Amino acid sequence: MLWNSFLLAIRGIHRNLLRSFLTILGIVIGVSAVITMVTLGNGATQAVKDQVASLGSNLLQIRSGQRMFGPPGSGGRAPSFELTDVEAIQERITGLAAVAPEISRTATVVSSANNWSTSVTGSTNDFFVAGNWTLAAGREFTKGEIDGGQTVCIIGETIRRELFGSSLPLGESMRVKNFSCEIIGILVSKGQASMGRDQDEIVVMPIRAVQRRLTGNREVSSIQVSVQSEGDIDRAKNELTELLRERRRLEQGEDDNFNVQDTRQIAETLSGTTQILTMLLGAVASVSLLVGGIGIMNIMLVSVTERTREIGIRLAIGALEREVLLQFLIEAVVLAMLGGLVGIVLATLASIVLSGVMSVPYVFDPTINLLSFVFSAGIGILFGYMPAQRAARLDPIEALRHE
Amino acid sequence: MSTLIELKGITKTYGQGTASFLALRGVDLRIDEGDFVAVMGPSGSGKSTAMNIIGCLDVPSSGEFLFRNVHVEQLDRTERALLRRHFLGFVFQGFNLLARTTAQENVELPLLYRGEPAAVRREMAAAALAQVGLTGWEHHTSAELSGGQQQRVAIARAIVTNPTLLLADEPTGNLDTQRSREIMDLLVSLNEQKGITILMVTHEQEMAAYAKRIVHFVDGRVESDVRQQEIA
Known part of the structure; x- marks a missing residue:
């Protein structure tokens, strides 16, 4: 009986091909919107994690x-770090491969043309250790340059290409904002990071030079610490926290006004945002799936009225x-x-194309595909039942008389 | 001949209270297997109501309706549907074929509900269409067929299940005289050669003359019941 009903339903759909197509359009759009949003969102999350x-x-x-990201000003009360903090870390904590202070500012860099x-x-030379950078040409900063805050620069491949074209500008100088800076090194290209960010668009200078010439204060915005062995991560984290609490004179029971995160936590914090965004977009898209279901109910009700005589026969x-x-019911579900x-x-198709455009990896998510499919079938049952029941309860005599 | 259907004191009331309307006021009728009965009568005489009850589409308000000694008035909707499926065939004035559906598919429809396999359906439908003289028209849709041809498809659909009783509600009402005569000849041959009992409602004396027996309804009662001896 099920198979027969299925055959009848297929014939019903086939007889009204155009209308069937228009009916499913809502579901098509809903399902593809949900899946595309979630797939792209997953791709973005993956990109951040990678x-x-x-x-x-x-x-x-x-x-x-307290938090890595928050509304502007949320961390405003917390004092920032200074170079003395970095020195203290280097002195007091063992087993660290690199301790790199960081401060950055946006500036215009100018070569002759x-x-x-x-x-x-x-930063310091530790920046290259912590960030996994190697020099393609030239040298790192000398101790004198770092301590004295000399205006020397190590630049990324993109900066070299944009300012100097094909030439190797070692020893040449470029202007950074309003001062001149000698180029002493070129970094090996890392290529484009996910979501279109160019990792090679980078200019590194001794931290004191940036503080003096660009920021005008002694602040260090973040400190990257590279631990020698992975097993030491937790110990280093605890010691860092303890040391910084002591230096910042935090009382027992007082919350940290800084945070120490390992890469896994950084990934989670960063991908948390994209995940929430993914869920939001998915939720918005699923509303259109619901609307698609109502479209099916609408058409099925019209169909029942229109086919009253057929039902009578x-x-x-x-x-x-x-x-x-x-x-x-099967017609609606099919x-x-x-x-x-x-x-x-x-x-x-859309996800593959769009992930290419947005340069995030395409991550096929079987769960959301299956879920959307099952959900659309469920919508068929939900919104098909009422019209189907109306059809089944028709009085054959009345139905046959229907014009 | 054995009795196929028997109506005993059938009444049918529509509506309730003062607005009620008595369509049948106690109808007694017996039809034997193999008979060909024409039902005549003016509009509102109750003949359609009687047809609906005999066709198991409707139930009487009171009285007994026996189909092969089964009390149909006691059956529920599903049981009556099964009775229609296995014993009855319907032909309507308006043909009532499914739109945008080929002759073949229309004729296969009742077999589909019986759960016959595809090969059997095709064979039986082809045979039924051959019987009504429509071989070669299997794949034409209703819109591509003339009125007479459509009614032939409808008849093929009604007889494809080898029904015991064929109910025809003004089968020639929408056809010209020539087509009407062809349809009547077809019904007569089905009655004589396949032994299908036919109950036909008609307005036209000429068409009623093809039947073996003419029943007149007036005001919800059987007024006359005449067997036409001269028709062979």
């Missing part, structure tokens, strides 16, 4: 304030009430599932 993972697993990041607006980072020649119910399938195909 990026952070590429930093290595033995990295710790110390920032002032070209200029480029970029972020200028002040079917009842007269011996169709049972439940067979008519099943026919219309329509909805068809919409789901077409939606999945569309979403896959």
